[in-house]
Amino acid sequence: MATREDLLAAAAALGTPLYVYDIDAVRARLARLREAFGSQFGISFAIKSNPNLALLRSLAPLVDTFDVSAFAEVERAIAAGCEAERITFCGPGKRAEEVRRAVRLGIGYLVVESLHEARLADRFAGELGCRQIVLLRINPATSPRAFGVNMSGKPSQFGIDEEEMEAAIDAVAALPHLDLVGFHIYSGSNSLSVEGLAENFVILSDIFRRAVAHCGQSPRKLIFGAGFGVPYLPSDEELDLAALADQVLPGIAALRAEAAFAGARLELELGRWLVGPCGWLLSSIIGAKASRGTEIRICDAGFNNHLAAYGMMGSVIRRNWRIANLSNPSGETGRYTVVGPLCTTIDTLATKLELPVATIGDVISIENSGAYGLTSSPTRFISHPEPREALLEGGRLTDASESLLNHWRLADN
Numbered sequence: 001m002a003t004r005e006d007l008l009a010a011a012a013a014l015g016t017p018l019y020v021y022d023i024d025a026v027r028a029r030l031a032r033l034r035e036a037f038g039s040q041f042g043i044s045f046a047i048k049s050n051p052n053l054a055l056l057r058s059l060a061p062l063v064d065t066f067d068v069s070a071f072a073e074v075e076r077a078i079a080a081g082c083e084a085e086r087i088t089f090c091g092p093g094k095r096a097e098e099v100r101r102a103v104r105l106g107i108g109y110l111v112v113e114s115l116h117e118a119r120l121a122d123r124f125a126g127e128l129g130c131r132q133i134v135l136l137r138i139n140p141a142t143s144p145r146a147f148g149v150n151m152s153g154k155p156s157q158f159g160i161d162e163e164e165m166e167a168a169i170d171a172v173a174a175l176p177h178l179d180l181v182g183f184h185i186y187s188g189s190n191s192l193s194v195e196g197l198a199e200n201f202v203i204l205s206d207i208f209r210r211a212v213a214h215c216g217q218s219p220r221k222l223i224f225g226a227g228f229g230v231p232y233l234p235s236d237e238e239l240d241l242a243a244l245a246d247q248v249l250p251g252i253a254a255l256r257a258e259a260a261f262a263g264a265r266l267e268l269e270l271g272r273w274l275v276g277p278c279g280w281l282l283s284s285i286i287g288a289k290a291s292r293g294t295e296i297r298i299c300d301a302g303f304n305n306h307l308a309a310y311g312m313m314g315s316v317i318r319r320n321w322r323i324a325n326l327s328n329p330s331g332e333t334g335r336y337t338v339v340g341p342l343c344t345t346i347d348t349l350a351t352k353l354e355l356p357v358a359t360i361g362d363v364i365s366i367e368n369s370g371a372y373g374l375t376s377s378p379t380r381f382i383s384h385p386e387p388r389e390a391l392l393e394g395g396r397l398t399d400a401s402e403s404l405l406n407h408w409r410l411a412d413n
Helices: 004-014 023-037 053-059 071-079 096-105 115-128 162-173 194-215 241-257 272-278
Strands: 018-022 042-046 065-068 087-089 109-112 132-139 178-185 221-225 265-270 279-291 294-299 323-325 333-339 348-356 363-366 388-393 396-399
Touching (some): 004 363, 004 388, 004 396, 018 272, 023 042, 023 241, 023 272, 023 388, 042 272, 053 071, 065 071, 071 087, 096 115, 115 132, 162 178, 162 194, 178 194, 194 241, 272 279
Parallel strands (some): 018 388, 042 065, 042 265, 132 178, 178 221
Antiparallel strands (some): 018 279, 279 294, 279 363
C-alpha cells in the first residue's frame, strides 16, 4: 500500500488536488479475493466505480469481465484491451442506439432490465442477422440486512421485479433473436456486515434456483452483485473476507452440486471494494482562520472534486471520512472544520476533525477515494481546476490524467 512518503512525493511532483491509485494494492486485494473464494467465482469489475483508462488497462488482464453501464464505458473497456465478449452491459436506461451498437459489436452479455430492452435487442439482432446473448436482471422482493445502499424490496428502475420473473422469462425466451443464458441480480452495495452479505448470497441463490427451474435449461452465467463495502469512517472495520467466505462457500458448493448449475459460470460483480481503498485524494491547505471559536482550514479540493467524501452522494447524515495530515502525521493535535474552496456554505469536508496541527501548505489525504471519486463529482461547478489523476506502480508514479477541466490557460501577465 502507498506510504505517506509516496503520497507526499506524488503531491510534490504533480500538485494538488490529486487522485493517486495504487495498482500494486489493487492487485493484492484481487489476490485476497480469489484466495478467499477460490475458483468458485469469476470477478467482474464495475467500470462506473472508476473509469480511468490507465487504471482499466492495468485491470483488464486481471479480471474476468468488465461491467459497463453506458456505451461510452463499452468503448473504454475496448480501449483498455478488453475483448467485446468479456463485457457485460448493464443499466436500466439504455438508449436504443446503445443497444444497437452493443449488438453490432457482439457484446458478450447484454443485461436486459425490462421487456422493452429485450424487444429492442431482439429487433436489432434480427436486423443484423445474429443472435444476441442476454442475461435477465431480477429485482428481488426481499431486502438483505445492513446494506449501505439497498435496491431491492421496493419499486426500482433496475431489472424485472421478482414477482413478475416467470412471465418475463417466458417473454424473453420467446424472442427469436435472443439467447437467454442466465441471470443477474444486484440487491445493494457498500455493506460491511458479514451476516448481511451472507444472507444476500442465500437470497440470490434461491432466486436463481427458481428462475432456472422455470426456464427449464441450465444457465451459462449467473452474476451475484457482491455489495462488499469499504471502511469509510474511522469507526468502520474492514470487511472480514475470510469469515464471509466461510459462510458463503458451503451454500455455493450446494448450488453447484445441483445438476442444473454444474456448468454455470458464477461471477462476483464489484468495483468499490476492489479499488476504493487503493486510492487517495490529496489536497493542500490553502487557507487558515479562526471564526467564532472554530479553527477553519480551507483546502484546494471541494465537493466538486469528491462529492461522496463531502457527504452528498446518498448520505443522509454527513460524517467525517478517514483523513490524515501527511505533512504533520503526529504530535500535538487540533480540532478543525475542514472546507473546500467553493463559494458555498455546503462545501464542508469535516467538522470537529482531530488532526495533528494543520497549517497552510500541509497536504491532507482523503482515504478510500479510489472509487466513486472524480467522475462521480460535479467538476464544472464554480470552475475550480479539476484534479489530476496518477497511478503508483512498483514505486513509479505516472500521470494518468484524462481531463484538466478548468485549468487556467491565460498567459501570466
